[in-house]
Amino acid sequence: MTDGEKPAEPKGEKSLRDEFVDRRPTINDVARLTGVSKKTVSRVINKSPAVKENTREEILRVMHEIGYAPDPQARGLAFRRSFLIGMIYDNPNPQYVVNMQQGLLDGMRGTGFELVVHPCDRASETFLVDVRNFVERQKLYGVILTPSVSEDERVPPILRQIGCEFIRIASVSLDEPEHMIVSHDHLGGAAAGRHLAGLGHTRIGFISGRDSFRSSHERRRGLEEALVERGLTLDEDLVASGAYTFESGFECALDLLQRPKSPTAIFAANDEMAAGVLQAARTLDIRVPDALSVVGYDNFQLAERLWPRLTTVHTPTREIGRRASTKLINPVPAVEVEREDPRALPSLVIRDTTAPPI
CATH class of the missing domain: 1.10.260.40 (lambda repressor-like DNA-binding domains)
Incomplete structure (x- = not known):
């Protein structure tokens, strides 16, 4: 029947x-x-x-x-969990996705676990349903939530409800320590700000990433803190809203560099946008670093392949991924305090796109 x-x-x-x-x-x-x-x-x-x-x-x-x-x-x-770990991401930068996957696989090597990736769109009406269906369909042991999915407070309750372990990767702590890997993006923003201010720049522009990404806000916060240390402030007239893409970096830089009081230096919140800044400078016949200093963020392969080679903040994405999968497979008791490994903190890499202002 x-x-x-x-x-x-x-x-x-x-x-x-x-x-x-x-x-x-x-x-x-x-x-x-x-x-x-x-x-x-x-x-x-x-x-x-x-x-x-x-x-x-x-x-x-x-x-x-x-x-x-x-x-x-x-x-x-019948409903046993598999030896599968899911990586859920909504990130416009393909190099970030690749580096994170490599790091997750580093931490899973020799454990018997395998990786399944799931791209998504947080703006979609079916976002939460899609995440839940992905976890239940694959019977995942656990998931790694990368920015900006990790910053969505609607996701963890769903995972807890269906009994799925998870680790959130974010620029600040958003959950209990046993569920977090923190990338401390404000430290990277501060390193960029100290470098530019230390060279003598006072008109420093900033191109933000997507507003929905906490990392963009944290990188700006670090920049502002570093400028305050030097008695400077970030001029809102020298701030532009980008989208973590080359095209947005190009458009934002064209705008900033043609304002009456244009910046002598620009800190772009990721390398893709910094590449767009360099292209805009060429379009306007502005020499880098003689007339304009540029700093990016990420230190992906792109940074060394640009000309001039890009000064940027190195974020150890692969190491962060390794730590995330290791922590998921071998949970650290909540009572234990994790030591902050310097290898997982952002650091400045100085190359050829920064110099003192003329």
Whole structure:
């Protein structure tokens, strides 16, 4: 019988009870007595919506009358977690994604775990449903949440509800220590600010990343703190909103460099946008670093392949990924305080795009 068919008329209460005096009822008995398939009974047990209400009520009634209860061990075996770890990301920078994957695989090497990646769009109406379906469909052991998915406070409760372990990677601490890897982006922003101010720049421009990325705000915070140390402030007239893309860096730089009081230095919140700044400078015939200093953030391969070679903040994405998967597979007790490994902190790499102002 299919779900759309009418359930068989129930047997009398006495006959149902008598049949199971000497043995325990099984899921097959429930299916037989209700006239539905074993699969339909299983759907009711697992609270699937794909069963008609009158059929559901009849199955539940029979289960109660004959004293049937699902075997928790059997259910645990059927829904066992796999040796799969998911990486969920919404990041416009492909090099970040590749570096993070490499780091996660470094931490998983020799453990028997494998990596499954899941790109998503936080702006999508189905974002949360898609995340949940991905975890449940793959029966994931756990997931690594990268920025900016990691910053979405709606995601962790869903993972807790379905019993999926997780690690959040973010620029600041957003959860209990056992669920966090912090990248401390404000330290990188401060390093960029100290470098430019130390060279003598006072008109320093800033191109932010996506507003939805906490990292952009933290990199700006670090820059501002470093400027305050030198008695300077970040002029709002020298701030432009980018999107962590080459194109946005180019457009923002064209705007900043053609303002009446243009900056003598620009700190772009990632290398892609810094590359756009260099292109804008060429378009306007502004020489780097003679007439304009440029600092990026990330230190991906792009930084060394640009000309001039880009001064940038190194963020150890691969090391952060390694730490994240290691922590997921081998959880650190909450009472233990993790030492901050210098290898996982941002640091400035000085190359050819910065110099004192003319």
